Amino acid sequence: MKIAIMGTGGVGGYYGGLLAQAGEDVAFIARGAHLRAIRENGLQVKSVFGDFRIAPAKATDKPGDIGPVDLVMISTKTYHTDEAAQAIQPMIARDTMVISFQNGVDSADRIGAAVGMEHLLGGATWLSAAIEAPGVIGQYSQFRRIVLGELDGRRTPRVETLRDVLARTGATVELVDNIEQILWTKFVFISAVSALGAMTRVTFGEYRAVPEARAVLTEALSEVAAVARAKGVKLDPDIVPKTLAFIDDSAAGIKPSMQRDIEAGRRCEIESMIGIVVRMGNDLHVPTPVMKTAYAVLKPGELKALAQA
Ligand SMILES: NC(=O)C1=CN([C@@H]2O[C@H](COP(=O)(O)OP(=O)(O)OC[C@H]3O[C@@H](n4cnc5c(N)ncnc54)[C@H](OP(=O)(O)O)[C@@H]3O)[C@@H](O)[C@H]2O)C=CC1
Numbered sequence: 001m002k003i004a005i006m007g008t009g010g011v012g013g014y015y016g017g018l019l020a021q022a023g024e025d026v027a028f029i030a031r032g033a034h035l036r037a038i039r040e041n042g043l044q045v046k047s048v049f050g051d052f053r054i055a056p057a058k059a060t061d062k063p064g065d066i067g068p069v070d071l072v073m074i075s076t077k078t079y080h081t082d083e084a085a086q087a088i089q090p091m092i093a094r095d096t097m098v099i100s101f102q103n104g105v106d107s108a109d110r111i112g113a114a115v116g117m118e119h120l121l122g123g124a125t126w127l128s129a130a131i132e133a134p135g136v137i138g139q140y141s142q143f144r145r146i147v148l149g150e151l152d153g154r155r156t157p158r159v160e161t162l163r164d165v166l167a168r169t170g171a172t173v174e175l176v177d178n179i180e181q182i183l184w185t186k187f188v189f190i191s192a193v194s195a196l197g198a199m200t201r202v203t204f205g206e207y208r209a210v211p212e213a214r215a216v217l218t219e220a221l222s223e224v225a226a227v228a229r230a231k232g233v234k235l236d237p238d239i240v241p242k243t244l245a246f247i248d249d250s251a252a253g254i255k256p257s258m259q260r261d262i263e264a265g266r267r268c269e270i271e272s273m274i275g276i277v278v279r280m281g282n283d284l285h286v287p288t289p290v291m292k293t294a295y296a297v298l299k300p301g302e303l304k305a306l307a308q309a
């Protein structure tokens, strides 16, 4: 399969690297020092599942040079989604599939508005990965789970083909008929742990055992779940205890990617992770006091990071 990775970071670099290793024809879209390093030394992946290097790696900052592909994976941060959706236009042909594994609940709609909804599939991933240095991707979690599906739930030949291609990488891949529910299920988890992690600045293991922090985490999970239900999303009635159990079972050292960005003084996904919950809560008259507090606590730092960028 001819594949373009739009944003060769933790997620795109890791899954793109696995796809290239599995024999797919992968082009990596990157920029700056990271692009130069990939061109010079290939893409290096340091993973708990085994290190490998893709060399030479096909890499560019000009999607137009790649031309039409079978699959575009959008794996930029969400604050670059609209720009990325415009940039991939030259790679879209009639049958091109587009999938995003970004965190958040509005990526498919935003990308679809630029390239046409008929190209979009829905996807979510459970993974911990990051750029460690130019040309080098680190992958840290024992989980590397992908869930995908057609947005309307149909079981089509194209989504089955994509499931098979992704499964050949060794990642855990599940094809579902309720991807919207899955995206929201991940979102309940990731928005709440991003808020708690960014405010406490410690790992899952360090805050989940503190009763007061655990109580606030439980409130945050409940607020996001309430917003989802007010929007008509069908969630598991036990989503809050089940998500707490998932957090308890996760490795103690995990930190969400948004927290990593904040700790490094970088811009973060506050708007698509926390701001969106506050805005939807306001519109739907669902109280979100913990998420409002998180937004108020974190927004000044985000503005400082943006001013210094
Ligand atoms: N990291 C993780 O473990 C997980 C992340 N996610 C989600 O996946 C998404 C991606 O996260 P992550 O992989 O951490 O992000 P990264 O910041 O590691 O990677 C994104 C990459 O895309 C590049 N990029 C953005 N726009 C362009 C462009 N126009 N041309 C070329 N390169 C571009 C960025 O470059 P530059 O730095 O120059 O902007 C960066 O290298 C996020 O929504 C995140 O929440 C989901 C699950 C796990």
Ligand SMILES: CC(C)(CO)C(=O)C(=O)O
Binding pocket: 103, 125, 126, 127, 128, 129, 190, 193, 254, 255, 256, 257, 258
């Ligand atoms: C918390 C984690 C690592 C779990 O999948 C994640 O999804 C993220 O950092 O975005």
